[in-house]
Amino acid sequence: MVNKTASEMKFTRAIVRTPCRNMNKGLTSSNLEKPDYNNALEQHHEYIKALKYCGLEVTVLPADERYPDSAFVEDTALLTPHCAVLTNPGAESRKGEVAIIRDTIADCYKRVETIKPPGTVEGGDIMMVGNDFYIGLSGRTNEAGANQMRRILRHYGMNGITINVNEALHLKTGSSYIENNCLLLTKEFRKEPKFRLFEQLEVSSDEAYAANSVWINERVLVPHGFPKTKALIESAGWETVVIDTSEFRNVDGGLSCLSLRF
Numbered sequence: 357m358v359n360k361t362a363s364e365m366k367f368t369r370a371i372v373r374t375p376c377r378n379m380n381k382g383l384t385s386s387n388l389e390k391p392d393y394n395n396a397l398e399q400h401h402e403y404i405k406a407l408k409y410c411g412l413e414v415t416v417l418p419a420d421e422r423y424p425d426s427a428f429v430e431d432t433a434l435l436t437p438h439c440a441v442l443t444n445p446g447a448e449s450r451k452g453e454v455a456i457i458r459d460t461i462a463d464c465y466k467r468v469e470t471i472k473p474p475g476t477v478e479g480g481d482i483m484m485v486g487n488d489f490y491i492g493l494s495g496r497t498n499e500a501g502a503n504q505m506r507r508i509l510r511h512y513g514m515n516g517i518t519i520n521v522n523e524a525l526h527l528k529t530g531s532s533y534i535e536n537n538c539l540l541l542t543k544e545f546r547k548e549p550k551f552r553l554f555e556q557l558e559v560s561s562d563e564a565y566a567a568n569s570v571w572i573n574e575r576v577l578v579p580h581g582f583p584k585t586k587a588l589i590e591s592a593g594w595e596t597v598v599i600d601t602s603e604f605r606n607v608d609g610g611l612s613c614l615s616l617r618f
Contacts (some may be wrong), residue, residue, distance in 0.1 A: 364519040365486075365535060367572055370407045371460060371616040373417040375400055375427040375604075382424035383606040385525065389606055396603035400427065403614055406597050410572040412617065417460060423453050427604070428613040431478040431496075432457045434489070434505070435618035438512040440465040441505065446476035446496030464618070469508045475501030480526030480613055485533050487514045490530055490550070492527025498603070517550060528612050540585075540593050542567045557592060559585050568610035570617075577611050 375397060380390040420426050425447075432454050434441040440461050442454050443574050462468055465582045470475045481492035482505070489509055499518075506516030509570050523544045524530035530542040531551075539554035542564045546556065559567040566582035569589060580600040589596055601611055 365573075367410075367412060367617045369415070369464070369618055371415045371417065371429055371457070371464075372407070372614060373402060373427050373429050373457075374399070374419040374478035376421045376424065377423040378421050379607060380424070381428065383449065384607045386606060386608060391603040391606045398615070399600050399603055403599055403601070403611075406577055406599050407572070407615060407617075409484055409597065410577075411576050412572065413455035414615075415460065415478050417457070420453075420456055423450065423456070425450055425607070425609075426453050426456070428480075429453075429457060429608050429616050430613045431480050433461055433616055434477075434482050435461075435465070435616050436484070436489075436509070436512065436514060437618075438514065438545075439467040439469055439508070441469045441471065441508055443477040443478075443479055444473060444475060444501060445469040445478050445497065446501075450478075450562045467512075471501050471504050474498070475504045477505055478526060479616070480528050481521065483528055483531060483533055489514060489516050490527060490531075491518050492521040492524075493518055494521035494524070494526055496526065497521075519545075519548060519550060521576075525608055528568055529610065530567050532567060532569050532571070532612070534569065534576050534589065534592065534594060536592070540567055540569055540589065555592075557588050560589070566609065567603060568612055570611045572617060579605070579611055 391592040476498045481497040483490040509516045532540045540557045563582040563585045566585035570577040576594045578596045
């Protein structure tokens with residue numbers, strides 16, 4: 357396993373998309389309230405400010421009412437140091453989101469690959485650890501899609517490693533790599549053999565949502581309202597930046613879902 361340390365990893369840019377008014381019609385498995393659109397816009401604005409605070413230049417794409425889940429841009433692509441890969445979302449209602457971000461990705465990368473049917477992949481199922489990319493086999497990412505992704509990664513000198521996801525929506529719903537060999541995870545992934553070499557920081561079950569935290573350039577974005585996870589991350593030596601994503605949580609969205617970082 358090749359793990360880059362924090363000093364070796366650097367993000368410079370991010371892509372986000374403004375939430376649309378139809379976001380309350382998005383896919384969700386939760387029994388939480390429908391999101392408040394105006395509050396979601398304010399939270400999204402604060403999220404962009406946090407990305408900029410972490411040193412990123414942020415491209416903000418316009419809202420698209422055709423796709424209620426389109427603010428969750430992470431699922432549409434994988435952006436690596438060597439190439440971009442446009443995905444094929446497992447949720448039928450989200451497949452069109454790839455087409456509306458294609459040109460933006462092409463403006464940023466000379467090498468753009470594509471996952472083709474019957475393969476499905478969503479970016480929330482892919483966790484980057486240096487040159488290793490852990491690919492969750494979930495309800496949204498299938499074996500055919502994972503195999504395509506692994507072949508693409510190998511072509512560019514990177515590695516794809518599959519992980520079974522049985523409970524979480526995506527791999528990164530329950531695990532987040534926060535550099536220096538530290539892996540934030542929920543109970544589901546604690547005994548995963550492929551994670552045994554990491555320093556594991558287990559998130560308590562009552563704060564499982566906060567397992568989706570995001571390392572960016574020596575800081576970690578953490579969702580608001582999860583003090584134990586915040587303290588756990590700080591105990592590992594990181595500065596935390598707390599962001600309220602409660603409206604997005606109501607439609608199964610987390611911190612990493614809201615941006616593509618590269």
